[in-house]
Amino acid sequence: MSVLVYAENTGGQFKKSVYELISYGKAIADLLKTNLSVVSIGNVSDVDLAALGKYGATKVLNCGNEKFKDFNSQAFASIISNAATTENADVVLISNSFAGKGLAPRVAIKLKASFASGAIELPEIGESFIVKTGAYSGKAFAHIELKSDVKVISLNPNSYKVIETGGTAEVVKVESYTGDEHFKCVVKEIVRATDKISLPDAELVVSGGRGLKGPENWGMIEEMANLLGAATACSKPVSDADWRPHSEHVGQTGIAISPNLYLAVGISGAIQHLAGVSSSKCIVVINKDAEAPFFKAADYGIVGDAFEVVPKLIEALKKFKAAHN
Amino acid sequence: MRTLKKNKRGKITMKILVCISHVPDTTTKISFIENNSKFNAAGVQFIINPYDEIALARALELIEGTEGTVTVINVGDISTEPTIRKALAIGATDAIRVNAAPRDGYFVATQIAAIAKEMNFDFILAGRESIDYNGGQVPAMIAELLGIPSVSIAKKLTIEGTTATIDREIEGGKEIVSIPFPFVAGASEGMAEPKIPNMRGIMSARTKPLVVKEAVAVDLLQEIKSYDTPKPRGQVKLISPDNAGELIELLHSEAKVI
């Protein structure tokens, strides 16, 4: 019996969501009175791998082979399920990241495991094993009982706190065979804006809607986001009109996010928009229409013209930063 | 793999399978019955899952002007037939309904993989997730069951011969992959604009083939015990626009988010 976490890396580095996942795994391992192992695939330094012990891992299986530099859902799923078998894992945890979404379902099939995707808190473990996930695109939550011996869970980013318990992990090199049949899908190019905070992982998000009138007015949104260290998002009509890229579209048919702060400017708060952002911890709405439905779903609101309010916020933020640095 | 047929102009005639899920309209206010264990479908309008509409639109674009075919498949009871007919009206060639309630992602993927094994499609498109369970499980599960490659969140898809080039969504960007037939992809925004059926489509949909198949047996691995809905937020705290800067202070000292 054990809990196994897949620690995904981005170009050899771990992101915060990995520490969240390991902390989550440690809490589950404690509930089940068992150990936590981690599997890593690709090129991560031994120092970084051993440091995963800080979050509760006792053992790190390192499948560090040049062959696995690029993400490959078939090969990676095969390595993770092999690790689950050798570690005798009954719970396998994977981030609900874009890569995780391609991996976890495959791992579940390989292990004949039940699978809850997008968990948002610790499972209830008693006579049964129940995982809480989002459902109906942010409009509800489902409590899913996982009945099989082996269970696969993917955890949403920003859903569990990073907890440092101390310790270092033993790093063990593993050679995992994956056949050529797993390498049919070939990565040709990776295009990544490294200077930007990625939206699904962001703790703070500044978002703009049609009320901003046109793409030329996003300068102030970006400036505010930069000052806050926030990611930028937008409503659907904004990405449909190509004012902003599709990857920024949040809502029922965009990405669902749960940052600590969601600051919406010139967004009416349609039900489909709210669906994707309503689990944000704190919601701020800036809209010139006091009747905008978004105010009903907000913690703080300013009824006013964005073109007057946002510059004032930028001023105030600059002062705030100067005072707190 | 199927041997590809070419039409008169020497173009490949593709055979595409598109998975269609039947979901509540996006404006639906969600509620539950039977002790919060079942979705309350009373008065709810059902639609084709928006991402599946994108997948269908792209598949139709790819076969346009060729003798290729687009088959839509849905796992559902008879109540989903209007949704399937709508997909036929939009332009699908024919349809399959696997007659069973779609219990979970594994159940649905197993049914679709069983049909795909029989029928040899060049590739399979689905939506990146359904807007009811949001599992996003089905595309990669089908691929794993068939032992073929997949891209779960595909923003762009083009075909050259028997190879697709797909933009896979990654945090903060995209990864461009090359993937040979057969494969599975989950369509995301940007791949195509959903198509609206025209009158001719609606008329012809009535007579297009819709085959009903019985489901294969699948182990029950999991079960939804109950649902709940998010707690409503307290009263919004309004800040005067003349004093907008106060917001920053509140976010720091009261909400403690900055």
Ligand SMILES: Cc1cc2nc3c(=O)[nH]c(=O)nc-3n(C[C@H](O)[C@H](O)[C@H](O)COP(=O)(O)OP(=O)(O)OC[C@H]3O[C@@H](n4cnc5c(N)ncnc54)[C@H](O)[C@@H]3O)c2cc1C
């Ligand atoms: C199937 C389907 C799926 C959908 N999915 C999504 C989704 O995932 N995400 C999504 O966002 N939408 C989605 N929508 C669209 C949704 O219904 C709304 O149309 C959309 O969210 C509205 O975007 P908006 O708030 O930016 O624009 P609008 O509704 O046009 O609102 C603009 C707001 O800006 C305010 N405003 C105008 N000028 C100013 C100013 N100078 N200063 C301050 N405020 C100003 C206005 O008062 C108004 O409230 C979906 C719709 C459908 C049918």
